[in-house]
Structures are given as C-alpha cells and as structure tokens.
Amino acid sequence: MAKQFNMDDFIKSCGEPHLACALLLDVSGSMAGDAINSLNNSIKQFKYNVSDDPVARNRVDVALITFGSEVKVVSDFMPVTEMPVPVLRAGGRTDMAAGIDKAVDMVKERTGLYHNLGTPCHKPWIFMITDGLSTSSESAMMQAAQKIKMAESKGSNGHLSFWALGTGDYDQDELFSLTKRVIELRNQDFRGVFDWLSESMAVISQSRPGEDVEFGTLPENVRKAERGRRIDEDWY
Amino acid sequence: MKIEYKGISGTVYVIDEEKIARGGEGSIHNIQNNVTQVAKIFKTEYRNREREEKLILMVQTKMSEDLLEQITWPQDVIYDSMGFAGYIMPKLKSTDVITAVYNNENGVTYDCKKRLLTAMNLCVAVQNIHEMGQVCGDLNPQNICINLDENDRKNVFHITMVDADSYHISADGKTYRCEVGLAEYIAPEIQKKLSEGYTLKNAKLPTYTKESDLFALAVHIFTLLMNGCHPFACAKDNTIQQINDSFDKNSVVTPQPIDNIKDGFFPFYHKKEGITYPVYAPSFEALPEKICNLFVRTFTDGYDNPQKRAGTQEWIDTLQECAGVNCSNIIKCVKGHEYFNHNKYCPFCGIEERMRGILILPQNDNLEPLTSYKAGSQTSQQKEQHDSNGIIALVLIFIILFAAVCIKACNGTISQSAITDMTVGELHDEADMLIYK
Incomplete structure (x- = not known):
C-alpha cells in the first residue's frame, strides 16, 4: 500500500528560519565510474550529517537535480531528513544551461512558498557539480548566466548563492562566467566537499542575521579556483 | 582516559575524556563516581580571567536542590595543572529542547494543554532567575531544556535552563555580560544598539535586562501557543489588494522576524498592506483577549517603554485563568485539536485547510x-x-x-x-x- 503524504513531506517546522539548498549534479557520461559512485555515497553522507544536527535538520530543505542529456528533478525541495538517497547513473551529454534554468526556477518557487507561508528564510544555495564542458548552446549558457546574475543581485543582499564545483576536464572560464564562487576538486573523491557542504548548511542555518558566517576549511582535495590556474598545478 | 581536576571547593574530580556534548566554547564530560553532576571544560582560548571571576562569583550563590533542577547553575570552578579549566554543574535529566514542543518533533503532537503547561513552567524558571537578582540574556530555545517523558508524571514538561555560564550576571557593582544571543529573541532596544555597529561585548550597558528577558519570554509563549510561529514572522498577503502592488517593482516583500522586531511591527496586531500573519499560525483572535493584551503590551507598548512588558507572575496568572479550572476552557474538535472555547471553529483545522x-x-x-x-x-x-x-x-x-x-x-x-x-x-x-x- 502506498503511504499517504503528510505535511512533513513538504516542509517542517514552518516557524523556524529555513535554508533551501539545491544540489545540481552533472551526470554526463564522463562522470561514470568512480566519480558517480563517490557522488552517490557523498549525498548519502550529506543527508546523514545534516540530519544529525539538531537545529539544521528542521531548517535545511534540499532538492536534487541532475543534468546529462536532459534535466531530471530527482527530488523537489523537502526537509533534508525526508530526502531520498538516489543511486545516480552517469551517461549522455552535459546540458548545463537547462539544469541551471530548472534549479533557479525551483529555488525561486521555494522562496515564494516560504513567503506565502510566512516561514522565515536564509539566502538559498545552488551547489552545482560538473566535470566537463557544457554541451548547451552558447546562447542558452548566456541566458543561464544572466538568470543567475539576476537572482544573485536582487535586493540588498542578493537572493541566491550559486556555487560551482569543477573537477576533471571542467572549463574554468565557463564556471567563472556563471559565478564568482568557483571551487575545484583535484580528484573524484566527493566526500570531503560534501562534509564541508553539510557543515556550511549547519552553520548558516544557525547563523545570526547580519553576522558574517565563517565556513569551515575546504578539504585537502578542494581549493578556491583562480583564473588561469589549472587543477593539479601547485597542489600539495 | 581520565583526567583529574581540582575544584575551588577542594574536591578532586576525575573526569572522563569522552565528550557527552560539545559546544562552541567547550565540551561536557561525565565525572567518575558521580551521577548527579557533569563538568564543562573550556577550550584553551576561552579560559580567561573574566570568565573565571564570573564563575567564582556564581558558585558563591547557594542554590537549593529544587532550584538546581530548574537551572544548571555552576557549583564548583575547576582547575588543571595549567590553571582555570571549567566548572561543575548539575547533570541534565533530559537533553530535549523546547523546539521539540514548538514543532511537534519526533511525530508527537503537543496540544494546547501541554503547551500551556510548558509556557507556565518557563515563566516560573525565568522568574526564579530574576528573583536571584540575575538576568538570563541569551534566552534562545537551545538553552531551554524540557522533560518530555510522559511516563514521568511528576516532572513531565518541567523546564531546565542551561548554559548558565553565559548568563548576564551582576554583583558588587560589576556586570559580567552575556555576550551571545540569537537575534530572533533579542529585544528591540538591544537590536537598536547592535544595528549601530556595537556588539553585545562592547555596547554601552545596559544590554540585557529583566525587561529584555521578558521580551524573549513572550516570544516563547507566543511560539508555544501559536503552533510554532514566531510573533514577528509574516507572510505575503495574496489577496486582491496585493496584485495592485505587484505591478510596482518595489512591491511589498515580506520582512524577516528580525526586521520586524527592530521596526516594532507585530504582524498579528498591526496591519500593513501586502503583509499578513503566517499561514501556519492561528489568527490572533484565536487566543483569549487577556493573553492577546499581554502580547500587545510586551511587543507594542514595550517597544517604546520596555517597563510595560508583562511580568512573569502576570503571565502565570493569566495563562492559568484563561485555561480555566482543570483546563475547562480548552475544548477539542472532532479531529482532536485542542483550542480555547471562545472560538467558533477549530483554528487548527483552519490552518490545515490553508x-x-x-x-x-x-x-x-x-x-x-x-x-x-x-x-x-x-x-x-x-x-x-x-x-x-x-x-x-x-x-x-x-x-x-x-x-x-x-x-x-x-x-x-x-x-x-x-x-x-x-x-x-x-x-x-x-x-x-x-x-x-
């Protein structure tokens, strides 16, 4: 028998400030093998870590979106404790622009929901992971970049934090055209970066308004990208 | 591994290295052969003279056993070979915090009677601290523990205040400040100082006061009685009037609770175009008028004059009176929601619909x-x-x-x-x- 839905499937602890985080994941063919396996395990660990935090578990809402040849909403925004743990498979092209388009729309929708309900909220996150060059058309990528820029610049603080994590043959210029928050992963081990992400979610969801949030140190295999510097260059 | 610490009282405490809880400033450890107390050991960077002085002062206040059940007040200051290291306090019976009741966590629904009981007990706990001549300061929900064991008939819904070492302690003309706080529970008069660029460490005293505690207390009572809703949370009003505004690029957006606290805008009482109270909360009128009046006094009149805020005893009396003898003023709808009997319809069924x-x-x-x-x-x-x-x-x-x-x-x-x-x-x-x- 199928289980009926209850309110907690959508949103819980309406009265507490919420933080929406969309994970936008590249599942194109190049991710096959170790990369996709590590990603699957890391998502599981991410869920476990955030759900384990007594405050963050009530406040962090997560959506999973993948992009390969097409965009797929693996799960819409829901409390982190309710999110499914998918087994993602890699294959196909890299329609990044369509993925971004979908993720930004979903974040806007979620924000709208918070406002309609009267649920306080923090600035939402989109955390994109990619290992290659987008196969979307140039104009589609420009539109996606524009869409991020619009969402990030609205209001006094901006209404979105878009992060891009590149690994493998990712194109640095392409990611920098989307956001200034570009970080790179030296190998295909996603564990550390997801630990960092869960820690960041916990810290932000409990932060005091107006206070600068101190993120934890990036794991050893991740660093802030700098234009013109290649992965594995000066990496020790 | 065990480590020995010596207390200012002369007692030697053998402390487990294993942490039973950890916070930003230090960690909590069990004490060998001692089931009633625990030790808080500060991280090295938090071991300073000011903190040591504050704790020495606090342990001098003699506390009855009953009072120690309501607040984990420091009982001894402890030292290792390097000097000041931490303090000893009563061990908590339950580590659940009050948000479990706000949010009906773990699949348990806490109805109106239980919420009233929780609110009254919180008032008592705060009152006890005020009667000691002290101020809590950081009254955030993570510092308010609650016994949720419904088999423990004598103690269920009893409150224990924790993190007492952060409290705002005054003695002999000196104030040891509470330097932390969660903005949604900080009174507007303090928020104003903070928005001028000061912090709780360097703002001119007074920062926290009994009146600012009464503000936070009212926020908690409201959250309890209003289905987990913060009194200063608000929602977008999607009625027809709003459509007109939406054509304007600078249309009304919903401010966050902290903005409303600063502005003294209490969305359940004040009206602003395009803004209404949250969907998941009952209307203000679902509460008895006497309770509403105390909220209005605390949040609205108290904005300009914090002295006007409702006191702890006033809250206790009013909550008790509104509940009625044996909670006779609380009735149940067919779905089992409990609500005050002046309501024509069940406010909680209304929320579910919305x-x-x-x-x-x-x-x-x-x-x-x-x-x-x-x-x-x-x-x-x-x-x-x-x-x-x-x-x-x-x-x-x-x-x-x-x-x-x-x-x-x-x-x-x-x-x-x-x-x-x-x-x-x-x-x-x-x-x-x-x-x-």
Whole structure:
C-alpha cells in the first residue's frame, strides 16, 4: 500500500528560519565510474550529517537535480531528513544551461512558498557539480548566466548563492562566467566537499542575521579556483 | 582516559575524556563516581580571567536542590595543572529542547494543554532567575531544556535552563555580560544598539535586562501557543489588494522576524498592506483577549517603554485563568485539536485547510508540482484532489485577473498590457525577499 503524504513531506517546522539548498549534479557520461559512485555515497553522507544536527535538520530543505542529456528533478525541495538517497547513473551529454534554468526556477518557487507561508528564510544555495564542458548552446549558457546574475543581485543582499564545483576536464572560464564562487576538486573523491557542504548548511542555518558566517576549511582535495590556474598545478 | 581536576571547593574530580556534548566554547564530560553532576571544560582560548571571576562569583550563590533542577547553575570552578579549566554543574535529566514542543518533533503532537503547561513552567524558571537578582540574556530555545517523558508524571514538561555560564550576571557593582544571543529573541532596544555597529561585548550597558528577558519570554509563549510561529514572522498577503502592488517593482516583500522586531511591527496586531500573519499560525483572535493584551503590551507598548512588558507572575496568572479550572476552557474538535472555547471553529483545522491550499497548488506553470518526486506512488484519490485543486487555481487566477482589471478601471494607473501579461508565474517573481544573509 502506498503511504499517504503528510505535511512533513513538504516542509517542517514552518516557524523556524529555513535554508533551501539545491544540489545540481552533472551526470554526463564522463562522470561514470568512480566519480558517480563517490557522488552517490557523498549525498548519502550529506543527508546523514545534516540530519544529525539538531537545529539544521528542521531548517535545511534540499532538492536534487541532475543534468546529462536532459534535466531530471530527482527530488523537489523537502526537509533534508525526508530526502531520498538516489543511486545516480552517469551517461549522455552535459546540458548545463537547462539544469541551471530548472534549479533557479525551483529555488525561486521555494522562496515564494516560504513567503506565502510566512516561514522565515536564509539566502538559498545552488551547489552545482560538473566535470566537463557544457554541451548547451552558447546562447542558452548566456541566458543561464544572466538568470543567475539576476537572482544573485536582487535586493540588498542578493537572493541566491550559486556555487560551482569543477573537477576533471571542467572549463574554468565557463564556471567563472556563471559565478564568482568557483571551487575545484583535484580528484573524484566527493566526500570531503560534501562534509564541508553539510557543515556550511549547519552553520548558516544557525547563523545570526547580519553576522558574517565563517565556513569551515575546504578539504585537502578542494581549493578556491583562480583564473588561469589549472587543477593539479601547485597542489600539495 | 581520565583526567583529574581540582575544584575551588577542594574536591578532586576525575573526569572522563569522552565528550557527552560539545559546544562552541567547550565540551561536557561525565565525572567518575558521580551521577548527579557533569563538568564543562573550556577550550584553551576561552579560559580567561573574566570568565573565571564570573564563575567564582556564581558558585558563591547557594542554590537549593529544587532550584538546581530548574537551572544548571555552576557549583564548583575547576582547575588543571595549567590553571582555570571549567566548572561543575548539575547533570541534565533530559537533553530535549523546547523546539521539540514548538514543532511537534519526533511525530508527537503537543496540544494546547501541554503547551500551556510548558509556557507556565518557563515563566516560573525565568522568574526564579530574576528573583536571584540575575538576568538570563541569551534566552534562545537551545538553552531551554524540557522533560518530555510522559511516563514521568511528576516532572513531565518541567523546564531546565542551561548554559548558565553565559548568563548576564551582576554583583558588587560589576556586570559580567552575556555576550551571545540569537537575534530572533533579542529585544528591540538591544537590536537598536547592535544595528549601530556595537556588539553585545562592547555596547554601552545596559544590554540585557529583566525587561529584555521578558521580551524573549513572550516570544516563547507566543511560539508555544501559536503552533510554532514566531510573533514577528509574516507572510505575503495574496489577496486582491496585493496584485495592485505587484505591478510596482518595489512591491511589498515580506520582512524577516528580525526586521520586524527592530521596526516594532507585530504582524498579528498591526496591519500593513501586502503583509499578513503566517499561514501556519492561528489568527490572533484565536487566543483569549487577556493573553492577546499581554502580547500587545510586551511587543507594542514595550517597544517604546520596555517597563510595560508583562511580568512573569502576570503571565502565570493569566495563562492559568484563561485555561480555566482543570483546563475547562480548552475544548477539542472532532479531529482532536485542542483550542480555547471562545472560538467558533477549530483554528487548527483552519490552518490545515490553508496549508493544503498553498502546498499543493502548483506555483508556476513551468514547474512540476511539489508532489512530483513521488508521483508514482500517488493514489488516484490524491490525483483527483490534485486535479480539483488545479481547477480551483484556474478559477482563482480568473478572479484575480478580473479584479485586477476592475482595479485598473478604477484608478487608471496600470497599463492594460501589464494586466493581461500578468501570469501567476510572474507574480511569483515578485515574491522576492529580504534575506538574512
């Protein structure tokens, strides 16, 4: 028998400030093998870590979106404790622009929901992971970049934090055209970066308004990208 | 491994290295052969003279056993070979915090009677601290523990205040400040100082006061009685009036609780165009008038004059009176929700209806509905309901558009194209917000 839905499937602890985080994941063919396996395990660990935090578990809402040849909403925004743990498979092209388009729309929708309900909220996150060059058309990528820029610049603080994590043959210029928050992963081990992400979610969801949030140190295999510097260059 | 610490009282404590809890400033450890107490060991960077002095002062206050059940007051200051290291305090019976009641966590629903009991016990705990001549300061929900063991009839819903070492302690003309706080529980007079660039460490005293505690206390009582809703949270008002505003690029957005605290805007009592109280909360009128009056005094009158805020005893008396003898003023609806008997209809059934309306209506035509992630497991009944909601949505859109045209016809300031081009999706784009970070 199928289980009926209850309110907690959508949103819980309406009265507490919420933080929406969309994970936008590249599942194109190049991710096959170790990369996709590590990603699957890391998502599981991410869920476990955030759900384990007594405050963050009530406040962090997560959506999973993948992009390969097409965009797929693996799960819409829901409390982190309710999110499914998918087994993602890699294959196909890299329609990044369509993925971004979908993720930004979903974040806007979620924000709208918070406002309609009267649920306080923090600035939402989109955390994109990619290992290659987008196969979307140039104009589609420009539109996606524009869409991020619009969402990030609205209001006094901006209404979105878009992060891009590149690994493998990712194109640095392409990611920098989307956001200034570009970080790179030296190998295909996603564990550390997801630990960092869960820690960041916990810290932000409990932060005091107006206070600068101190993120934890990036794991050893991740660093802030700098234009013109290649992965594995000066990496020790 | 065990480590020895010596107390200022002369007692030697053998402490387990294993942490039973950890916080930003230090960690909590069990003490060997001692089941009633625990030790808090500070990280090296937090071991300073000021903190040591404050704790030495606190342990001099003699506390009865009963009082120690209500607050984990420091009982001994401890030292290792390097010097000051931490302190000894009573061990908590339960580490659940009050948000479990706010949010009906772990699948348990806490009804009105239990929430009233919790509120009254919180008042008693704060009152005890005030009677000691001290101020809590950081009254955030993580510092308010509650016994949720319903088999423990004598102690269930009893409150224990924790993190007492951060409290705002005054003695002999010196104040040891509470230097931390969660903004949603900080009174406006302190928020004003903080928005001028000061911190709780360097703002001119007074920062925390008994009156600022009474502000936080009222926030907790409100949250308890109003289904977990913060008194300064607000929602976008999606009534017809709002459509008119949405044409303006600077249209009304919903401020966050902290903004409303600073502005003294209490959305359940004050009216502002385009803003209403949250969907998941009952209306203010669902509370007895006497309780409403105390909230208005605390949040509105108290904005200009903190002295006007309702006191702890006043809260206890009023909550008790409104509950009635044996809670005779609390009634139950067919669904089992408990509410005050002056309500014509069950306010909580009303919330369920409103929530359902917002959660299931598709928000944007381009998007899959919220239920899509489980679409395969939907029952046909749910699908039907979904479809009928879609029809209701269409009817609503029609009504809204029609109303917009009417409004336009009345004031003639909006272009025809603006109205016809308006879609629900675009309306949604206007739902932008003021954000914390």
